[in-house]
Amino acid sequence: GVIEAHRAALGEGIRVAIIDSHVDVRHEDLHGRIRSFEVFADSTRAVDDEHGTAVASVIGANANNAVGIVGVAPAAMLDILVSCWNETHGTVCDSFTLAKALDFLLGDPPHIVNLSLTGPDDQLVGRLIGKVLDAGVIVVAADAAQDSGTRSFPASLPGVIAIGQMRRGEEGEL
Numbered sequence: 405g406v407i408e409a410h411r412a413a414l415g416e417g418i419r420v421a422i423i424d425s426h427v428d429v430r431h432e433d434l435h436g437r438i439r440s441f442e443v444f445a446d447s448t449r450a451v452d453d454e455h456g457t458a459v460a461s462v463i464g465a466n467a468n469n470a471v472g473i474v475g476v477a478p479a480a481m482l483d484i485l486v487s488c489w490n491e492t493h494g495t496v497c498d499s500f501t502l503a504k505a506l507d508f509l510l511g512d513p514p515h516i517v518n519l520s521l522t523g524p525d526d527q528l529v530g531r532l533i534g535k536v537l538d539a540g541v542i543v544v545a546a547d548a549a550q551d552s553g554t555r556s557f558p559a560s561l562p563g564v565i566a567i568g569q570m571r572r573g574e575e576g577e578l
Contacts, residue, residue, distance in 0.1 A: 406476060415464070415477025419514035422460055423505045424521065425488040425495050426453040433465035433472040439481040444504040445497075449489035459520045460484065483514055488521065499526050506532035510539060519545040520567075522556035530561055537563045 419439065429438050434457075464482045465475035485505040488497040506529065509517065517536055522545075537543055547559035547566035559566035 406474075409476070410467070410474075410478075413477075414467070415475075415480030418477060418480040418516065419483060420463055420477065420480050420516045420518060421483040421485055421509050421514040422456070422463065422518045422520075423485045423487050423502065423509075424459050424518075425456040425490070426451045426486050427456040427460045427484045428453045429484070431457055431461065431472075432469070433461045433475075434482070435466060435469075437464045437466065437475075437478075437480070437482050439483050441484045441486070442505070442508060443486040444501045444508070445486050445489045446501075450491065452488070452490035452495045455495050455520070456484070456486070456488075459518065463518060483509070485509065497521055497523070499528055502526075502529050503532055506536060509541075510535060513539045513541050516542045516544060519543065519558055522546050522548045522559065525557045525560075529558060533558055533561055533564065 429441060460482055461473055461475060463475050464477055464480045465473050467474045467478035485508065487501040487505045488495050513536070533543055542565065543563065544565045544567055545559040546556065547568040548556045554560065555566050558564055
């Protein structure tokens, strides 16, 4: 339904904060889309820009540039808040870096916050997400819970929009 959605809106005037791993700010799909770039992860950690770049592109990749993909909101401006890094078993974040990013964005709240990550319940992160929601920000989070009937954290928090993955041939709500 992205084509139909683009007829109604392209994300003009909307700021999306992406709390994730590094993003390739020179990527052609993201040219002119990145408003700010802040790093909260320890600089001694290994950089992972694949996941962060993919997430930023799905959200805000430029339209009509004949390169790559078109984002869901190709006119939105992106605030990149690097809070995750690469380890041998994959990309990871911790409560401290997530809390720093969430606290930072409260100083100038965006319209939307994207958290394409899951993890164990965390009271500090949960309270900060509550403050972000109280500031009128829409919070979207990954939901990795499959067929369990329960949501992953932070998608499980009240007010957070949980985004999951559909399997081929599946239709309907996630």
